[in-house]
Structure formats: structure tokens, C-alpha cells
Amino acid sequence: MDPDSAADVSRVPHGGDGDDGVVDFSANTNPRRPPGAAATYDAAFGPATRYPDDGYADYRAAAADYVDCDPGEVVPTAGGLAALRLAFGVTVAPGDSVLVPEPSFGEYDREIRLQGATPVAVAHDEILEADPAEYAAAVVCTPNNPTGEAADPEALRAYLADCRAADTALVVDEAFLDFTDRPSLAGEPGAVVARSLTKMFGLPGLRAGFAVATGGLGDRLDAARPTWGLSVPAAGVGAYCMRQSAFVEETKARVGAERARMRDRLEPEFEVYPSDAPFLLLGVDGDVDALLAHARERGFALRDARTFPTLDSHVRVAVRLPEENDALVEALSEFA
Structure with missing residues (x-):
């Protein structure tokens, strides 16, 4: 590490919400853990x-x-x-x-x-x-x-x-x-x-x-x-x-199915980017701040993707469990 550079480098924003009162769609982590x-x-x-x-x-x-x-x-x-x-x-x-x-x-x-x-x-x-x-x-x-x-x-x-x-x-x-x-x-x-x-x-x-x-x-x-x-x-x-290995395969299958299901329900109200990951990037045709506030009022934390360079009207949402995904999609549909 270069000592002269350390003082000029700032922290980086990330997903993850510590509020237990919301379902955290801002962090792309598996809501399930391996038994044992x-x-x-x-x-x-x-x-x-x-x-x-x-x-x-x-x-x-x-x-x-x-x-x-x-x-x-x-x-x-x-x-x-x-x-x-x-x-x-x-x-x-x-x-x-x-x-x-x-x-x-x-x-x-x-x-x-x-x-x-x-x-x-x-x-x-x-x-x-x-x-x-x-x-x-x-x-x-x-x-x-x-x-x-x-x-x-x-x-x-x-x-x-x-x-x-x-x-x-x-x-x-x-x-x-x-x-x-x-x-x-x-x-x-x-x-x-x-x-x-x-x-x-x-x-x-x-x-x-x-x-x-x-x-x-x-x-x-x-x-x-x-x-x-x-x-x-x-x-x-x-x-x-x-x-x-069984846990990994079950997770991959669940995420793949849920990601496709979420995409089908979110389009065309949102621009949904192609994804192979446990999350979806959404282009928002409207006020991103209002969308984030709307989601939080209904109990969901989303990732404000405007902190990424070149993205000026986007949010990122994790792929979670089916019932959680259904509730989020319904809330986002209300906004759209």
C-alpha cells in the first residue's frame, strides 16, 4: 500500500441495511444458510x-x-x-x-x-x-x-x-x-x-x-x-x-427460477437488465428517491444504484425468497 495515497482515498458505499423493520433487498446475500x-x-x-x-x-x-x-x-x-x-x-x-x-x-x-x-x-x-x-x-x-x-x-x-x-x-x-x-x-x-x-x-x-x-x-x-x-x-x-453441494445446487435453482419470475413481473414498467446473478438491476423511469422512499414505507430496503458510475436512474434488488419477492414486486408495481 502506498502511504501517500491512503489519505486521499475515501470509503465506498455498499448495500446492506441494519434496520430490522425492513426486508433487505439492498444486499445480495442468500437469506438461507446451510443446515449445520x-x-x-x-x-x-x-x-x-x-x-x-x-x-x-x-x-x-x-x-x-x-x-x-x-x-x-x-x-x-x-x-x-x-x-x-x-x-x-x-x-x-x-x-x-x-x-x-x-x-x-x-x-x-x-x-x-x-x-x-x-x-x-x-x-x-x-x-x-x-x-x-x-x-x-x-x-x-x-x-x-x-x-x-x-x-x-x-x-x-x-x-x-x-x-x-x-x-x-x-x-x-x-x-x-x-x-x-x-x-x-x-x-x-x-x-x-x-x-x-x-x-x-x-x-x-x-x-x-x-x-x-x-x-x-x-x-x-x-x-x-x-x-x-x-x-x-x-x-x-x-x-x-x-x-x-446439495445446498449450493438448491440455491442456484431457486435463484434462477425466482430471478426469471421477478423479471417477467417487473417488465415493462422497469428496464430489467439481463442477469446471471442473485440480483436484478432496474432502470427507473421516474424519481429514484421517491421509489426508494415508497419501498421503505412498505418495508423494503433497495440499493440505490446511482452510486455506481454511469448509472443515473437505477436501483438494484436482490433475489430473495418467493414470498418476499412477491411482496416486493407488488410494492414496486404500485409505484410504477
Whole structure:
């Protein structure tokens, strides 16, 4: 991290509403958790009286199985954002430039600037066509947040080849990829994959994730990671959750069906963006502030997507449980 840049970088707005009186559609986390996760958390209390085993062998093995890579390529982190910070920390230096999609997750811009580097924005649907030469790194978010579309696997692999030829690291944020059937780039030379357990397993406060990279890039990631960077409960619950394949498949099926059902009911009153993620981006033909207030009065928190660059009349809504989705759609239809 560049000390001279830290004072000039501000915080980034995110979804998530702490008001227990509303149903939170502003954060894209699973409203359900794997059966047995709470018991696993409780069982970690005793072992938490000791330092974690810094090797995290069981967590690495579970993560490797989850994304189909070698356990030695997995670097445990306290969430997907910690994986991104680590990725930029070992690939980006002061004065560098980094390609980033726009609109997309706001933390890319912040983390790159904290390294003393400059983010260079490219339209999210054109990022795989951008020339990576002369950039220290390029970032792809798949599925992209907040628009929702996943990158075409063949196009993504072709772009990784371009990045390798240009000696440019490709940082791939796969925080929502486990809601799709698309393959991970984990284990591919030249790529740093960042994964989060927050979204699929509905545990944002646990702070569990990981990065994956090979060769010298993987060695640098592992050397730079904080010692004991993953708590005992996070490591235990994370490993347990990643082995719950039936839960993952049920969640993917539910989200896919509900997302399609919500789209059918929200169009044409709203512009609904194509999505492979557990959320929908809506273009609003009207007063966004009034819509947000209308939704909250009826017990729903939405994500004001105007905080994303290039979006000036949009909200993002999570895909939750069927009865919650029905109630939200009814409230939004009242406004439209």
C-alpha cells in the first residue's frame, strides 16, 4: 500500500441495511444458510482459544474442491475483498495503471488507488476487448456487479491469453460465480481469482473467502497474506459450507427460477437488465428517491444504484425468497 495515497482515498458505499423493520433487498446475500452451519460455528468456540493453524489445510482442501484447483494454489482470506486487496498488493505498484470495468464493484477503484495506481475505466461489456498492454493488471467481475451478466467463458479465456502475452495480471472477481454453472478460472496461469463465501452461504459477517493463483504469482500471494488471517470460526464454517453441494445446487435453482419470475413481473414498467446473478438491476423511469422512499414505507430496503458510475436512474434488488419477492414486486408495481 502506498502511504501517500491512503489519505486521499475515501470509503465506498455498499448495500446492506441494519434496520430490522425492513426486508433487505439492498444486499445480495442468500437469506438461507446451510443446515449445520450454526452448530459448526458453535463447535469452533473451544478451538478459538488457540491461534489458528496458519496452514489452513482443511479450508484449502475444501476451497480447492469447490472451484476445482490444487489446494496449494488456494490462499485463505478474510472475505473476497481481502482477496482483492492481496491481489492488487502483489501486482500493482505506485504509478501503474489498471483496467477496471464500469459500472462495477466500487472497491476496485479504491483498492487500486490505495496502491498509488490509477484505475482506467472501460465499459463493463467491453472490458474483454480492451488491450491489456501497458497495464499492470486488468479486472473482470463475473457476474458483474451491479449489472448482473457473466462473462462468456471462451471470451474470458481468450482475454486471459492476451493478458499473459502482455505480462498483465488478470484479477477475476468471482464473488457471484457460484450462482451460475460457468467454470472458474481458478488455477489458470496469469489469473488471480478472488472468491467470497458471503453471497452463496448468507454469512457476510463471518468474513471468509480466498484467492487462487499459480506459480510465482501464487507464491507472492501466499507470502503476503496476513498470518492467522482467517479466524478459527471462519475457517471451520467456511470449509463446512463449501462441502454442502446439495445446498449450493438448491440455491442456484431457486435463484434462477425466482430471478426469471421477478423479471417477467417487473417488465415493462422497469428496464430489467439481463442477469446471471442473485440480483436484478432496474432502470427507473421516474424519481429514484421517491421509489426508494415508497419501498421503505412498505418495508423494503433497495440499493440505490446511482452510486455506481454511469448509472443515473437505477436501483438494484436482490433475489430473495418467493414470498418476499412477491411482496416486493407488488410494492414496486404500485409505484410504477
